[in-house]
Amino acid sequence: xxxxxxxxxxxDNPISNLVFHWIAIFNDGKIEQFENGKEHLFKEVxxxxxxxxxxxxxxxxxxxxxxxxxxxxxxxxxxEFPYIxxxxxxxxxxLIFFRRHRIELxxxxxxxxxxxxxxxxxxxxxxxxxxxxxxxxEIDSEGNWILRS
Amino acid sequence: MSSVHHWYESNLVGEDETADISNINFGxxxxxxxxPSAHLISRGQNSFSKxxxxxxxxxxxxxxxxxxxxxxxxxxxxxxxxxAANVAYxxxxxxxxxxxxxxxxxxxxLHIHSAEGLDTIVYGDTGxxxxxTYIRLQEQTTGSTPAGAVASKTFLFQYDxx
Numbered sequence: 540x541x542x543x544x545x546x547x548x549x550x551d552n553p554i555s556n557l558v559f560h561w562i563a564i565f566n567d568g569k570i571e572q573f574e575n576g577k578e579h580l581f582k583e584v585x586x587x588x589x590x591x592x593x594x595x596x597x598x599x600x601x602x603x604x605x606x607x608x609x610x611x612x613x614x615x616x617x618x619e620f621p622y623i624x625x626x627x628x629x630x631x632x633x634l635i636f637f638r639r640h641r642i643e644l645x646x647x648x649x650x651x652x653x654x655x656x657x658x659x660x661x662x663x664x665x666x667x668x669x670x671x672x673x674x675x676x677e678i679d680s681e682g683n684w685i686l687r688s
Numbered sequence: 689m690s691s692v693h694h695w696y697e698s699n700l701v702g703e704d705e706t707a708d709i710s711n712i713n714f715g716x717x718x719x720x721x722x723x724p725s726a727h728l729i730s731r732g733q734n735s736f737s738k739x740x741x742x743x744x745x746x747x748x749x750x751x752x753x754x755x756x757x758x759x760x761x762x763x764x765x766x767x768x769x770x771x772a773a774n775v776a777y778x779x780x781x782x783x784x785x786x787x788x789x790x791x792x793x794x795x796x797x798l799h800i801h802s803a804e805g806l807d808t809i810v811y812g813d814t815g816x817x818x819x820x821t822y823i824r825l826q827e828q829t830t831g832s833t834p835a836g837a838v839a840s841k842t843f844l845f846q847y848d849x850x
Contacts (some may be wrong), residue, residue, distance in 0.1 A: 557690055580811065581749040581850045637848040642693065643759070644843040646713050652842065656690075659848075 558680040559602075559658050561636065564593040571676055581636070594634050596660050602682035604660055608632050611664050613676060615684075625683075627672070629664040636660050656680060692746040698739045698822070701779045710754040711842035712738060712843075714769075714827035718780040724805035724837070731835065737780045742800075742845065744809060744818045751809040754847040755797035756823060758790045761841030769841065774805075774821040785826045793828050794846070798823065 560572045563584045568583040570579050584591065596604045605614035611629040637659050643652035661675035697709045697720040699753035706720040714735035715727030729735050745749060758769060771790035791797050802809045810816060827838075 574841065578747060580747060582811075585749065638848045639848050640691075640693075640846065642845045644695070644712065644845060645843045646761070646843075647711055656837075 543684075548583050557638075558656070559596045559598045559678065562595040562597065563587075563591060564595070565590040566592050584634075588634065591634060594636065594660075596636075596658060596678070598682060600682060602678075604676060604678060606660060606662050606682070608634060608636060608662065611662050611674070613661060613674065627664075628667050630666075632664045634662055635673065639677075661687075690746055691744045691748040693845075694743045694745065696741050696743055696819075698741075698777055699780060703777050707743075709740070712740060712825065714738070714825075716782070721842075729827065729829060731829055731833050732831045733829060734782045734784055736782055737778075737785050737824055737826040739775075739777050739780060739822045739824055741803070741822050742820045747848045748811050750811070751825060751847050751849050752807055754798060754800035754820060754845070755794065756791050756843060756845050757794060757797040759842050759844040761839050764834055764838050766833035767838055768828050770826045770828055771798060772824045774801045775824045777822055784828060785824055787824060787826070790825070790843075794844075797844075797846075800845075800847075 562572070563570045563579070567588060569611070570583055572579055578675045590658070591608050594608065601616070603616050607614065609632070611632040630653065639657045639659055640654065641657070642654045645652045658678040659675050660678060661673065663671055663673040665671055673688055675687045676684045677687055694707060695709050695712075696705050696707050697712070698705045699718050699720060710718045711721055713722040713724050714729065715722035715724050716729050716733070716735065717727040718736045742754075756771070756773065769790045770787040771788040772783050772785065799807075800823065801807060801819050801821045803821055804815060805821070809820075814834060
């Protein structure tokens with residue numbers, strides 16, 4: 540299945556307070572995190588990992604991060620070629636995705652401190668020697684990212 | 689939406705719970721949202737211990753890797769904040785808790801469990817309340833602690849959510 544992306548990413552969805560939303564492309568269809576006023580839980584993706592082909596993370600500003608679960612490559616902003624690539628042979632490719640919340644609590648005021656959410660997206664795989672490797676992007680709410688592996 | 693966190697503090701012998709507390713100031717009284725200037729801690733004494741916990745509402749799949757540490761705020765001489773995670777509630781008092789110093793870096797952070805004693809909080813699982821276990825905090829001073837206000841402290845609570 541091609542990695543087509545709807546622009547209906549839930550950005551106007553009143554139940555969404557997240558900057559980035561995911562779109563899971565399976566070999567027989569797709570699930571968007573927010574569709575028609577309804578939220579799909581990530582559990583629906585986790586339960587179908589074997590059918591997952593692409594996992595996209597996108598925002599209203601047009602940032603698009605893609606994990607290709609067939610070859611373990613990570614794409615950025617619709618580039619045809621993988622943005623981040625290694626030459627290793629990859630087996631048992633598995634998605635990594637979570638949101639890391641950091642909440643600052645003050646002795647003086649719990650409400651005025653910061654709450655940041657960083658999106659961690661990538662995959663892990665086994666090389667030909669069965670060693671496990673991880674490639675993870677840490678993406679902030681502005682779409683800035685750094686590579687962690 | 690995603691998870692939404694709320695901080696609760698419990699007080700008194702009845703484990704009276706206050707939702708959405710506005711601060712975790714320490715003082716010489718067992719109550720939430722303390723105004724420090726009204727409940728000063730005498731030099732060489734401890735604050736009342738505090739029992740706080742987080743409750744998650746909203747929707748998520750799994751919450752895990754819950755950690756807490758002190759990220760900012762210098763101590764004055766003789767001042768320390770003690771902390772322990774995953775403790776059972778006990779009536780707060782000014783008796784020293786016997787806990788260790790609160791960690792100041794993520795690498796040694798306190799690891800927080802769910803109220804059900806698990807590393808994760810799975811949305812919708814049978815018996816899951818959305819609460820963490822209690823975190824116990826106490827500010828301790830010594831005879832060498834100078835008079836006057838101490839610096840504000842900042843704690844970082846971190847968790848991963850999918």
